[in-house]
Amino acid sequence: MRDYVIRRLIQLVPLIIIVSVLIYGIIDLAPGDPLEQLLLDPDFTMEDLARLEQIYGVGGPFPERWAKWFWRLIRYQDLGVARFHPYPVWDLIVERVPITLRLSILAMSVSLLVAVPLGIFSAKRQYSSWDNFFTGLAFMGRSMPTFWFGIMLILIFGIYLGGTPLELPMGNLTSIIFTEGVPWITLQLDAAKHLILPVLVLGLAGMTGWTRYVRSTLLEVLRMDYIRTARAKGLSERVVIWKHAIRNVLIPLITLVALALPGLFAGAIITETIFAIPGMGRLIFSAVISKDFSLAVGALTFLCFLTIASNLLADILYAVVDPRVRYR
Amino acid sequence: MPEYDYLVDVRNLKTFFYTEDGVVPAVDRVSLRIKSGETLGVVGESGCGKSVTSLSIMRLIQEPPGKILEGEIFFKGENLLLKPEEEMRKIRGGDIAMIFQEPMTSLNPVYTVGDQVSEAIILHQGLSKKDAIDKVVQMFKLVGISDAERRVNSYPHQLSGGMRQRVMIAMALSCSPDLLIADEPTTALDVTIQAQILELMKELKGRLGMAIILVTHNLGVVAEMAQNIMVMYAGKVVEYASARDIFKTPQHPYSYGLLYSVPRLDRGKSKEPLLTIEGIVPNPYNMPPGCRFHPRCKFRMDICDKEEPPLTAIENSERSVACWLFIRRGKQDFLSEGVI
Numbered sequence: 001m002r003d004y005v006i007r008r009l010i011q012l013v014p015l016i017i018i019v020s021v022l023i024y025g026i027i028d029l030a031p032g033d034p035l036e037q038l039l040l041d042p043d044f045t046m047e048d049l050a051r052l053e054q055i056y057g058v059g060g061p062f063p064e065r066w067a068k069w070f071w072r073l074i075r076y077q078d079l080g081v082a083r084f085h086p087y088p089v090w091d092l093i094v095e096r097v098p099i100t101l102r103l104s105i106l107a108m109s110v111s112l113l114v115a116v117p118l119g120i121f122s123a124k125r126q127y128s129s130w131d132n133f134f135t136g137l138a139f140m141g142r143s144m145p146t147f148w149f150g151i152m153l154i155l156i157f158g159i160y161l162g163g164t165p166l167e168l169p170m171g172n173l174t175s176i177i178f179t180e181g182v183p184w185i186t187l188q189l190d191a192a193k194h195l196i197l198p199v200l201v202l203g204l205a206g207m208t209g210w211t212r213y214v215r216s217t218l219l220e221v222l223r224m225d226y227i228r229t230a231r232a233k234g235l236s237e238r239v240v241i242w243k244h245a246i247r248n249v250l251i252p253l254i255t256l257v258a259l260a261l262p263g264l265f266a267g268a269i270i271t272e273t274i275f276a277i278p279g280m281g282r283l284i285f286s287a288v289i290s291k292d293f294s295l296a297v298g299a300l301t302f303l304c305f306l307t308i309a310s311n312l313l314a315d316i317l318y319a320v321v322d323p324r325v326r327y328r
Numbered sequence: 329m330p331e332y333d334y335l336v337d338v339r340n341l342k343t344f345f346y347t348e349d350g351v352v353p354a355v356d357r358v359s360l361r362i363k364s365g366e367t368l369g370v371v372g373e374s375g376c377g378k379s380v381t382s383l384s385i386m387r388l389i390q391e392p393p394g395k396i397l398e399g400e401i402f403f404k405g406e407n408l409l410l411k412p413e414e415e416m417r418k419i420r421g422g423d424i425a426m427i428f429q430e431p432m433t434s435l436n437p438v439y440t441v442g443d444q445v446s447e448a449i450i451l452h453q454g455l456s457k458k459d460a461i462d463k464v465v466q467m468f469k470l471v472g473i474s475d476a477e478r479r480v481n482s483y484p485h486q487l488s489g490g491m492r493q494r495v496m497i498a499m500a501l502s503c504s505p506d507l508l509i510a511d512e513p514t515t516a517l518d519v520t521i522q523a524q525i526l527e528l529m530k531e532l533k534g535r536l537g538m539a540i541i542l543v544t545h546n547l548g549v550v551a552e553m554a555q556n557i558m559v560m561y562a563g564k565v566v567e568y569a570s571a572r573d574i575f576k577t578p579q580h581p582y583s584y585g586l587l588y589s590v591p592r593l594d595r596g597k598s599k600e601p602l603l604t605i606e607g608i609v610p611n612p613y614n615m616p617p618g619c620r621f622h623p624r625c626k627f628r629m630d631i632c633d634k635e636e637p638p639l640t641a642i643e644n645s646e647r648s649v650a651c652w653l654f655i656r657r658g659k660q661d662f663l664s665e666g667v668i
Contacts, residue, residue, distance in 0.1 A: 225433040234421035
């Protein structure tokens with residue numbers, strides 16, 4: 001098991017290098033130059049440009065520029081300075097990641113908590129009216145555009161239910177009315193209320209998709225010979241499903257869930273925009289729109305690293321639950 | 329003495345499958361009886377209802393699409409079909425155990441074999457986890473798994489097919505069942521392993537004295553192990569007789585065809601080609617009327633496609649056969665008539 005993890009970690013090194021070349025290259029190919037826009041300022045001279053190119057290491061041929069950028073990243077955790085924020089890109093990412101990460105992990109957990117029991121419930125009653133009902137609901141949720149769902153939730157919980165106890169606060173992560181001396185629990189409750197709708201919106205895709213996935217995988221697993229063996233032993237249906245079937249359903253689900261994490265970060269772009277949450281999604285979005293070269297490269301590199309890390313996590317978890325992988 | 333004559337007494341069992349394409353009469357009025365300690369061989373082509381019969385006895389038919397429509401399954405004098413699911417679970421794996429055809433897929437890949445075998449022991453005998461594992465080691469030794477102490481911690485993929493079937497046998501026998509249903513236990517194994525597994529089953533039967541229903545399409549297997557043989561065709565019993573009788577004087581044209589389609593050492597160095605049963609198994613959605621075998625039968629008569637032949641007992645014996653030829657003309661001697 002330890003050898004397996006070490007081997008996987010070593011395999012990551014070339015992958016990371018290739019990915020960073022690709023990201024740097026793609027953004028580099030985009031029209032415009034990180035410093036070009038500064039020339040719009042009449043006081044900005046060509047000498048200033050050359051000096052800044054020297055400082056940021058953005059002049060010269062592509063391999064040299066990439067090498068300098070990559071070296072600074074791994075040696076000094078330096079991704080350059082964002083143009084429209086007066087901060088280093090690294091600090092911006094470090095500040096935003098926890099917000100989106102919390103949102104994503106909550107969305108993922110809620111999705112799983114809904115999907116696994118509901119998938120099992122549906123599979124056990126295949127083609128019953130309950131099963132059909134949830135199938136319909138899942139397809140509806142799946143087909144609904146995220147932004148529309150978010151707007152509808154805002155309409156319901158912010159406006160129609162406004163003034164009732166069911167009203168939920170919108171926008172940002174906390175309300176801003178608080179002054180000193182507010183009890184801790186009230187603050188937490190307020191933060192939690194702000195998270196409910198974004199988590200629902202971000203988790204919708206996972207909730208619906210995974211429910212279907214658990215249902216179909218479980219139906220497949222229940223047809224397996226070893227399930228018949230388990231029943232022939234006299235085990236109760238509960239043990240058959242929760243011991244013998246569920247673990248075999250979880251194995252493929254783990255890959256799916258771990259690989260969904262980068263997808264949730266990407267999906268957060270819409271959710272964070274709708275609910276005005278200052279997370280990674282909005283950061284990437286604004287970086288690309290405003291051609292903020294350093295910020296875009298930095299944020300995309302982070303997303304790629306996250307994807308790679310999720311992959312690794314999936315492989316390790318896979319080995320934990322599936323003995324056939326563990327001993328290879 | 330127990331108050332029942334037969335350990336298993338199945339009467340007019342009818343198990344149908346209701347699929348989108350139609351109704352499949354997989355088992356149609358099948359009756360069978362087994363005394364304690366006896367072995368019954370159930371023989372027939374793929375899809376003739378052998379496996380469905382054995383799964384029906386265990387009440388493991390998936391419902392839907394399957395359904396046991398009629399009949400009675402008496403086990404130790406009690407009708408299993410009337411038992412609530414909870415009591416049935418106590419019988420499964422306890423009094424009646426089963427071995428399946430596919431040792432490669434019959435064990436759960438994510439649990440150790442020790443865990444899977446001990447599960448039944450814990451459930452039916454109420455042993456602690458530790459005692460149960462000790463019992464598993466004992467059982468593994470009994471079925472000839474070497475290095476049993478270490479093997480209990482193996483996962484199925486670490487064992488060969490023959491070893492896995494031994495694990496399955498250990499699992500089935502761990503609670504000392506009165507009846508063992510072996511559904512093609514050696515079909516998926518190569519020939520040398522087949523012989524080993526059969527030898528093992530024979531030996532264990534001698535030692536533990538359970539009754540066995542041996543489902544197979546391999547006639548050599550039943551010849552060696554079974555006292556009685558039931559031949560099935562398209563969901564019907566066509567002939568029921570002792571192993572001796574059926575190998576010597578098969579009465580149903582299908583049994584005859586089945587027996588003489590395999591090479592036999594005791595028939596000498598005959599240069600004659602082996603017998604083939606022409607045609608194919610009928611479409612289960614659309615069974616032929618009358619005798620289900622009539623489209624392939626060389627002895628077909630006018631009545632055969634009109635009326636179904638009842639299973640008729642042969643006088644002064646435990647044999648019975650469902651064939652108009654027998655009903656009209658009495659006992660046949662296909663061998664000396666030399667019909668091929």
